[in-house]
Amino acid sequence: MNHSSIFVTTFLAAAVEVIEMVIIVVGVGTVRGWRSTWFGAAAGLAVLGVLVLAFGTALTLVPIHALRLAIGGLLLVFGLQWLRKGIRRVSANGFRGMGARTASADDIPVDGMDWTAFVLSFKGVVLEGLEIALIVISFGATAQAIPAATLGAAAAFVVVAGAGLLARGLVERVPRSALQLLVGTLLSSFGTFWAVEGLGVAWPGGDAAIVALVAWYGLGAAGYIRLLRQQSAGLVLQNAR
């Protein structure tokens, strides 16, 4: 493999991981607020930088399966909580949104650090960042082209993170009830994917299984919203009689 093909390969492989990282950071920031989310992402990048500097190519020894299982499991249980809240809110209020964030509605601290946003953002950045570092090391070391692999991954980070920042404005226009449902769906999907991978179980279709999981949780949520609406419409009719 020559250096340009190493650059392209690591660019594409790293872009997939950066997309996952950006989805989590933008989703959490939009729902919970940006300050703590940025702190979490910055802390994640700092930890990652220290790990890369300290371990270098020995990073391949990091137990990535155990990390995927732990982080995936936590994201899954938290994502399901948001999915459940999102289903209840959308079934009750539709996609009208919920107005400004309130501490009572979302359990978001008015002052100080929102540790939920911090931890979610931190974990997404550390796990995805580690996967990117492993891609760079494995491709770069095998082809003896670590600089080209590093440049490919850095370019993917700049392009995808830049697109994510631009998309932030669009995402913020989505009604908050719908957004919580969407981010809950995404966190549950990524969480399920990583936790199962962490157990050493392979997904049919590899990374494409994430799309199927998003569809699964999205369709499930739509079904539950319909059921809850039918149930509340039935109750209204019963009370009217």
Place this chain on the structure above:
Amino acid sequence: MTLATPQRLGTVGLGWVRAFGRFWYRFIIGDDWTVAATVVIALVVTWLLHIAGVVSWWLPPLAAATAVGESLRRVSR
């Protein structure tokens, strides 16, 4: 200037541990422990099926969606 006595440090430390525990409880358990419990059981069973050579990737998404549905059914009753 207030000097940090061992007793005061102990109270601050205990408060911090409590807040830390509360944060993780809310993060993992939330307002319905059955969802988190179902996820943990599903992951354990998935792993057991995997080491027994049975295809098991389908179990966690199915268990998670069912747990959410069951939890919604309980709250909406």
